[in-house]
Amino acid sequence: MRTGERGLLTAALTVICAVTVLAAPGTAFAAPAPPPAPAPAATPAPDKDLEAVRARLDRLYHDAAVATDAYNGAEEKARKQSAEITALTKRITQQRQRLAELTDRAGAAARDQYRTGGLSPTARFLLGDDPGRFLDDAGRVLQGQRAASGLITDVSRAQRDLKDYADDAAARWKELEADRKARAAARREIRRQIDTAEKLESRLEKKEKERLAQLEREAAAKAQTAWLGTGVLDGTDGTTSVRGEKAVRYATAQLGKPYVWGAEGPDSFDCSGLTSQAWAAAGHPVPRTSQEQWRQLPHVAVEDMRPGDLVIYFDDASHVAMYIGNGKIIHAPRPGRDVTVAGAGSMPILGVVRPDATHVPAPPAGRATGPGGGSSPR
Known part of the structure; x- marks a missing residue:
């Protein structure tokens, strides 16, 4: 066989072998990758699930409303207590001034008694040159003694009142601190309930939020219709x-x-x-x-x-x-x-x-109405 014929035969055998291998059963080979499938569209939650979300939101916002009322009540009480403390502080200041005045008067009376030598009325009568003048002086002394007795009573009363005012103010400060803690606790509870509700709502898709709002309106309308009925x-x-x-x-x-x-x-x-x-x-x-x-x-x-x-x-x-x-x-x-x-x-x-009612009847027992069931405040 000539050299050229031998080369042609070799090339032909090579092609035949290659085709045979590719066609053999079980032979692995790479195929073009299919195009990626589009991601499935998010399926909105069914109404049953959204109703559960609505009920959960109702409870959260209701609990936040309860905590808000507690906060407002503590805030109102704190305002009144602050006003009472201010008034007590003013009375304490006035009472201290009065006690200082009474103390000065008592000191003046004591100095006057020192100047007279502390002699008894009988001794001054026996040693005096003018009995008539003594009797006049005795009358003034008696008035002074009565005034001194009243002064002592006033001082004691002023001291007692000052202590009562100070004790009352201390009690008000203690209550104010307790209410401050109550406000702080209510504030934390409000924030916790609202944060939970907002996180729950944030997980909803736009269409779910729209449907949730529609369900709320439908529930409110149904309750209103039943109530009017x-x-x-x-x-x-x-x-x-x-x-x-x-x-x-x-x-x-x-x-x-x-x-x-x-x-x-x-x-x-x-x-x-x-x-x-x-x-x-x-x-x-x-x-x-x-x-x-x-x-x-x-x-x-x-x-x-x-x-x-x-x-x-x-x-x-x-x-x-x-x-x-x-x-x-x-x-x-x-x-x-x-x-x-x-x-x-x-x-x-x-x-x-009714805020401006002229007559105040006894509060009704239990609930005052029939139907009206619905969602929490919206």
Whole structure:
């Protein structure tokens, strides 16, 4: 075989071998990688899960509202205690000045007795040259003795009063320190509940937040419809007092301002901060907290409520709103929300109080209304 033919045969065999190897069963070889599959779109949580989230948020914000009421109560008490301490300090200063004056007078009386030699009236009569003058002097001495006795009594009373004022002031300082600790504890609890709620909401997708808000509105509307369906407002005529009108005007002017716990305006409010400031603007101050408003203010039947009345919510009186008529309220709902108008029956009603009522009936036993179940303050 010639050299050229031998080369052609060798090349042909090489190609045949290569094809045979590639075609053999089980032979591994690299194939083009398929394009990456697109990431699956996030599936929004079902309504059942969002309802559980809503219930959890309701509890968190409700607990924050309870802690806020405790904080506001301690803050109000601290203000009163500070005013009492200031008044006591003033009285202590005045009493010290009076005691100093009395001490000076007592010293003057003692010096006068020293100048007379401390002789008894009988001795001065026997040694004196003018009995008539002595009798005149004796009368003045008797008056002086009575004055000295009264002076001693005044000094003792002033010392006793000064001690009482000082002890009272010390007790007030002790109470003030206890309330400071109570405010600090309430503040920590508020922050903890709100932080937990905000973290829970932050984990929701945009569509989930929108759906959650829709579920909240639906729950509130359902509760309001059920409440109105009882006919509870059928007999109301919408009239109110002059002060009630002023309170409603004030509350209406605050629409759109943010909720901030512990705030009393003018730029932000919590629920009882809004109602207390509204009635203060109407010339009729009320307690600072929703629980004290429920405890101290006159109670009226829900079917008799009128604009300006305060609607108290939940069994623990942890939320309050102002009734404005036609089944509506104005309230500062909770952190992250603004002062708004809502249905009066969109939350569970505990009862109604009227700040400017002329008659104070006994507080009703138990809950004051029927339906009205719903979410926590919104």
